[in-house]
Amino acid sequence: QVQLVQSGAEVRKPGASVRVSCEASGYSFTSYAIHWVRQAPGRGLEWMGWITAGNGDTKYSQKFQGRVTITRDTSASIAYMDLSGLRSEDTAVYYCARNPLGTTELDNWGQGTLVTVSS
Amino acid sequence: QSVLTQPPSASGTPGQRVTISCSGSSSNIGSYTVNWYQQLPGTAPKLLIYSDNQRPSGVPDRFSGSKSGTSASLAISGLQSEDEADYYCAAWDDSLNGVVFGGGTKLTVL
Numbered sequence: 001q002v003q004l005v006q007s008g009a010e011v012r013k014p015g016a017s018v019r020v021s022c023e024a025s026g027y028s029f030t031s032y033a034i035h036w037v038r039q040a041p042g043r044g045l046e047w048m049g050w051i052t053a054g055n056g057d058t059k060y061s062q063k064f065q066g067r068v069t070i071t072r073d074t075s076a077s078i079a080y081m082d083l084s085g086l087r088s089e090d091t092a093v094y095y096c097a098r099n100p101l102g103t104t105e106l107d108n109w110g111q112g113t114l115v116t117v118s119s
Numbered sequence: 120q121s122v123l124t125q126p127p128s129a130s131g132t133p134g135q136r137v138t139i140s141c142s143g144s145s146s147n148i149g150s151y152t153v154n155w156y157q158q159l160p161g162t163a164p165k166l167l168i169y170s171d172n173q174r175p176s177g178v179p180d181r182f183s184g185s186k187s188g189t190s191a192s193l194a195i196s197g198l199q200s201e202d203e204a205d206y207y208c209a210a211w212d213d214s215l216n217g218v219v220f221g222g223g224t225k226l227t228v229l
Contacts, residue, residue: 035218037164044121045156045164045207047218061217095163104211104218105154105169112163 002026004096004110011116017084020113022096029077030054033099035106036070036081038092046092050099051079086117122147123208125221132229136196139224141208143189147219151211153191155184158205158223167206168193195226203228 007021022034035050049060051070058070069082079096094113097106124142131137141153155168166175168184171191183194191210195202208221 037218037220044223045209045220047209047220049217059217062215097164103169104151104209105166106156106164106209107166107169107175109163109165 002098002108004098004108006094006096006110006113009114009116011118012086013119014087014117016086016117017082018086018115020081020083020094020096020115022079022081022110024077024079024098027098029072030074031101033101034070034072034079035097035099036068037095037097037106039095039112040089040092043092048081048094052101053079054101083115086115088117091115091117121222122212122215122219123210123221125206125208125224127222128225128227130227130229131195131198133198133200135198136194137198137226138195139193139206139208139226141191141193141221143191143210143219145189146214147189147210147212148186148191149189150213153184153186154209155182155193156207156209158207160204164207198228200228202226 003025005023030053033050033052036048051058072079096110098108152170156164157167158164171186172184181197205223207223212219
């Protein structure tokens with residue numbers, strides 16, 4: 001079955017960077033895209049960007065442009081989301097989600113990774 | 120302020136039918152299909168409806184979606200206590216060149 005397993009919770013100080021990983025299994029990794037979505041405590045969902053796992057093409061939300069980088073390792077079927085210049089407002093649960101190419105739906109989601117930014 | 124507009128809350132009694140609206144514009148719902156996600160308390164979102172009105176395998180037919188112009192709706196019939204969750208609509212947006220979500224609707228089963 002399709003699974004997206006994310007790395008564990010992280011605590012960072014303001015100004016630092018964080019990397020969250022998303023390991024995929026149960027399907028052909030390079031035939032799909034991976035999106036990253038975050039959710040601040042008690043808030044709604046916010047799209048950050050995506051990567052086409054096959055060719056590595058990326059697209060980012062204007063809000064995070066310059067601070068977020070999404071990459072992938074096709075040999076290990078892992079996608080990564082790096083976020084730099086962390087501030088307290090970046091405290092959130094970060095989700096990866098699979099997207100069938102040519103569609104807009106996110107059909108499988110990771111379990112989420114809590115990133116806490118605190119001095 | 121979310122690009123797609125949803126009511127913050129909705130409620131119903133068991134067995135009732137409830138609908139949740141999602142309003143957008145020509146750059147998102149008016150041009151692209153709408154997807155709906157269900158988020159049970161403390162869990163990751165789950166795809167509930169895709170391509171406006173399609174249900175993924177395993178989603179009960181009590182859940183249905185529709186779209187007209189720049190608005191979409193999610194209907195839940197035969198409401199059950201386990202339907203208590205947050206519901207989000209989403210679509211691609213040409214102006215923002217990315218995915219946009221509604222602010223979410225918290226459904227309470229009374």
